[in-house]
Amino acid sequence: xxxxxxxxxxxxxxxxxxxxxxxxxxxxxxxxxxxxxxxxxxxxxxxxxxxxxxxxxxxxxxxxxxxxxxxxxxxxxxxx
Amino acid sequence: xxxxxxxxxxxxxxxxxxxxxxxxxxxxxxxxxxxxxxxxxxxxxxxxxxxxxxxxxxxxxxxxxxxxxxxxxxxxxxxxxxxxxxxxxxxxxxxxxxxxxxxxxxxxxxxxxxxxxxxxxxxxxxxxxxxxxxxxxxxxxxxxxxxxxxxxxxxxxxxxxxxxxxxxxxxxxxxxxxxxx
Numbered sequence: 001x002x003x004x005x006x007x008x009x010x011x012x013x014x015x016x017x018x019x020x021x022x023x024x025x026x027x028x029x030x031x032x033x034x035x036x037x038x039x040x041x042x043x044x045x046x047x048x049x050x051x052x053x054x055x056x057x058x059x060x061x062x063x064x065x066x067x068x069x070x071x072x073x074x075x076x077x078x079x080x
Numbered sequence: 081x082x083x084x085x086x087x088x089x090x091x092x093x094x095x096x097x098x099x100x101x102x103x104x105x106x107x108x109x110x111x112x113x114x115x116x117x118x119x120x121x122x123x124x125x126x127x128x129x130x131x132x133x134x135x136x137x138x139x140x141x142x143x144x145x146x147x148x149x150x151x152x153x154x155x156x157x158x159x160x161x162x163x164x165x166x167x168x169x170x171x172x173x174x175x176x177x178x179x180x181x182x183x184x185x186x187x188x189x190x191x192x193x194x195x196x197x198x199x200x201x202x203x204x205x206x207x208x209x210x211x212x213x214x215x216x217x218x219x220x221x222x223x224x225x226x227x228x229x230x231x232x233x234x235x236x237x238x239x240x241x242x243x244x245x246x247x248x249x250x251x252x253x254x255x256x257x258x259x260x261x
Contacts, residue, residue, distance in 0.1 A: 006243040018099030022200040030233030039085040066081040068125030
């Protein structure tokens with residue numbers, strides 16, 4: 001694998017929490033630049049939707065609502 | 081979140097635990113409610129997301145987690161008083177190491193980034209109200225400027241990709257030299 005290829009995220013799926021704005025949004029942008037499909041996970045789902053539609057393009061970028069402190073929701077995640 | 085994302089985009093290869101908050105107040109005046117809000121988002125949040133996304137990664141035998149700590153997890157930056165934030169960001173470093181050790185032989189790598197002062201929109205708003213704070217920050221930053229948010233992109237890609245295939249448990253500082261002083 002070439003050095004450049006080792007940075008590729010082609011076909012991979014990533015989640016960035018708190019990515020509707022600020023540093024998280026920039027990190028999500030970096031991951032899409034390298035080929036990843038990215039979920040913008042944020043407590044503010046409306047802002048996450050706006051950010052996702054802004055970044056959606058070469059790869060799939062979606063918004064998903066999350067309250068990272070919500071244990072009940074976390075338990076539901078683990079059933080999958 | 082995990083179920084929703086997996087249904088729509090497939091199994092999760094990379095988790096970036098970035099969500100975090102800060103509340104500034106002198107320690108002796110900080111309410112337990114404020115303390116718990118910060119601990120809840122910055123530590124419980126990282127733990128819960130890592131736990132549940134990590135479980136899926138362990139089942140698949142592969143995955144990379146990048147936690148966002150802070151230079152405040154290494155050094156107490158001034159002048160703002162934020163004991164709860166500093167404490168949680170140090171906790172994120174140790175959680176990163178703990179998960180890296182537990183999951184090291186199961187294909188899941190866990191690393192962290194410790195950014196210094198980055199000029200986000202929220203920081204801009206704070207500095208507009210407190211211009212003297214920026215002077216103190218810059219005096220203490222060897223590079224003499226704040227970081228640009230987009231300067232984090234390459235490091236997160238590095239830690240999220242095979243480029244860092246032998247790295248786990250590390251917290252990489254990107255702070256314009258702040259903690260080197």
